[in-house]
Amino acid sequence: MRxxxxxxxxxxxxxxxxxxxxxLVDGTLAAxxxxxxxxxxxxxxxxxxxxxxxxxxxxxxxNDLVHATMQRFIETxxxxxxxxxxxxxxxxxxLVRSALSAYVGTxxxxxxxxxxxxxNGSADQSSLAEFEKLFAEVVSVVITDRAGxxxxxxxxxxxxxxxxxxxxxxxTHWWTTNKSMSREQVIDYLTMMAWSAIEGxxxxxxxxxxxxxxxxVLPTFDTESGN
Numbered sequence: 001m002r003x004x005x006x007x008x009x010x011x012x013x014x015x016x017x018x019x020x021x022x023x024l025v026d027g028t029l030a031a032x033x034x035x036x037x038x039x040x041x042x043x044x045x046x047x048x049x050x051x052x053x054x055x056x057x058x059x060x061x062x063n064d065l066v067h068a069t070m071q072r073f074i075e076t077x078x079x080x081x082x083x084x085x086x087x088x089x090x091x092x093x094x095l096v097r098s099a100l101s102a103y104v105g106t107x108x109x110x111x112x113x114x115x116x117x118x119x120n121g122s123a124d125q126s127s128l129a130e131f132e133k134l135f136a137e138v139v140s141v142v143i144t145d146r147a148g149x150x151x152x153x154x155x156x157x158x159x160x161x162x163x164x165x166x167x168x169x170x171x172t173h174w175w176t177t178n179k180s181m182s183r184e185q186v187i188d189y190l191t192m193m194a195w196s197a198i199e200g201x202x203x204x205x206x207x208x209x210x211x212x213x214x215x216x217v218l219p220t221f222d223t224e225s226g227n
Contacts, residue, residue, distance in 0.1 A: 021058045024048065025072045028065060029113055037115035041065070067126075070117040073110075074131045081106050086138060092146055096198065097191045099139075100168065104190070107172055108183050114176060132169060136161040143198075153206030160201065164194055 031047035032039055041062055045052040059065040085102035086095060107114045118128075140161040144154045168190060175186050204211035 017058065021068060022072070024050070024055065024058055025065075025068045028069050029072065032069075032112050032116045033110070037112045039116075066117055069113075070128070070131075073113055073117060077110065078103070078106050079131075079134070082135065083138070086142055092198070093195055095142065095146075096195050097187070100190050100194065101187050103168060104172055104175075104183060104187055107176060111176060118173060118176075132162075132165055135169075136165040139165060147202065147206060150202070151205075152202055156201070156206060156208070160197070164197065168194070 027048035027050075028044050031044045035043050035047055039047070041052050041055055044065075045055050048055075055065065059068065081102040082099060085098040088095060088098055090098065136158065140158045143157045143161060147154050147157070171190060172186070175181065181189070200211075204214060
């Protein structure tokens with residue numbers, strides 16, 4: 001009986017610790033939005049209303065807190081918006097634009113949190129890699145489903161998806177530190193790049209043999225006529 005009671009207490013303590021960590025992560029997100037991405041453990045603890053000792057009771061160090069915060073932001077904010085955008089009943093071009101708008105918009109609307117988890121030198125590479133893998137797999141499923149329905153070869157779908165996701169993530173990260181363009185400009189240029197790549201793959205029927213056999217000459221553009 002004592003063993004049963006001990007096991008029950010351990011389970012309750014583990015669940016309490018999980019619940020408390022989630023509360024503190026939510027508090028950290030709110031603190032970062034208020035105090036900024038450079039907030040230290042003292043400032044975060046003060047904003048949440050606990051002592052720094054409490055934070056270290058549930059997180060081994062700041063990197064551990066960044067890790068948990070990144071996972072929470074990706075799972076509860078970033079990916080749900082991307083999923084929603086990529087699940088729209090829309091044509092392929094609108095899906096590309098809506099997914100890019102969701103990603104760029106989420107980062108732009110929560111810049112301090114994004115900088116905290118990505119730009120302060122302690123970004124959790126394992127969580128970032130897992131997010132990129134998840135995002136690429138989602139994109140790959142959509143490409144395979146849409147292109148396959150049109151009879152396009154999708155052997156390269158997963159590779160294409162990693163290229164698209166990696167490029168978009170890196171470009172958006174650069175933009176957060178160099179706001180030389182508006183959000184709309186960023187979305188336009190990313191859409192131009194992503195859609196041109198997808199359109200080119202479709203034009204070659206997804207086949208590297210067909211692509212290699214095609215002529216590869218940049219088109220000219222008449223700036224006066226617009227053609």
